[in-house]
Amino acid sequence: MYNFRYHKAETIETARSLIAQSDDPKILAGGHTLIPTLKQRLSQPSDIIDISSIDELKMITLGDGFVTIGALCTHSDISNSPDIKKNIKGLADLAKQIGDPQVRHKGTIGGSVANADPAADYPAAVLALDGEITTSAENHKATNFFVDMFETSLDSDEIITGIRLKIPNSSTYKKFRNPASGYAMVGVFMARYDNDVKIAVTGASSSAYRMLDVEDSLKSNFNNDIMADVDIDTTNFNDDIHASAKYRGVILKVLLEEAILELK
């Protein structure tokens, strides 16, 4: 690791002023992406601002048909939360498929969403659950948030405080794991609402995206029959040592069908 200055911020305000005073700061939440990145010298921040002790960012609250998850909730908090299990089962299942139990005790939803890894799981859920990303500055609609690979609409001095998700009637997350890393080669989050269906895909391309065409077909006929007419456009799909674009397209079709069958 390169040298950096470490700061512990006890409040969001302190964190913001530390960011303002630093040349090239990075925010540390769970650290389970950041610390490996620092170890590999892929990043050289001047200052690390540890926000992990800000307790107000660790809450899960329910109300008015929405669940709000504090940015510092860990994957383990989310997969074990009775409120999440009851209201957004697909999200509890998703969180349980990240990394391993020890990683899930540290990694946070806010960190994962801010990092916007193209193969991360949460972006699919946040998009399909009509999510809103709340920050120290403003609210971002999920549909405008995930810009590209590791790129979001966050400003460099913005801190994610929470993720607000619309509770669906039912939901599921289907994932084809990379056998070595556990990351999604392709992951599909599907949520059903009254007269509405939302689907988002992760792992397949440079950032997570909604599948509006399949959503439309399913709105009028929620049945796996519709898959016969679905043509997956793999033009912009990732094509790498883990899987070809074409293979990712095949996996996506299978996962969509599995998700429909589960929620039918």
Add this chain to the structure above:
Amino acid sequence: MVKINININNKAYSEEVGDNTLLVELLRDKLGLTGTHVGCDTSQCGACVIHVDGDSVKSCTVLAAQVHGKDLTTVEGLASEGQLHPIQKSFQNNHALQCGFCTPGLVMSAVDLLKKNSSPSEDEIREWFEGHICRCTGYKNIIKAVQEAITQ
């Protein structure tokens, strides 16, 4: 340097650590608690697992400065008054180790598992150990050891 106050195995420590010192480096290199091992240093092998405020975590992927004010347990803190912890005893009984390099981490994870789930199924035990790598045993006797510990 960062000043931290921590509790390790019920003993209070007050230490000055480098801003970029890893927790496992503090434990092993500065405090001499070498029971916690470093296998991969990439959070994949699980040899460095310890407990921080009651949860099993990989100490190679935590900065020492992050654990200020926290309660830590390492493998050295399991035995008491010369008596092995029941999990350590069942690892011994079942020959759940050969070279023993991965064992401290597996034992710490197993203790955390049984604290959170007093009667895990074989699948749940295997799933819990997903973040551990053992190159000797083929895991069979490790699973057997945890199953024996459940009944005690």
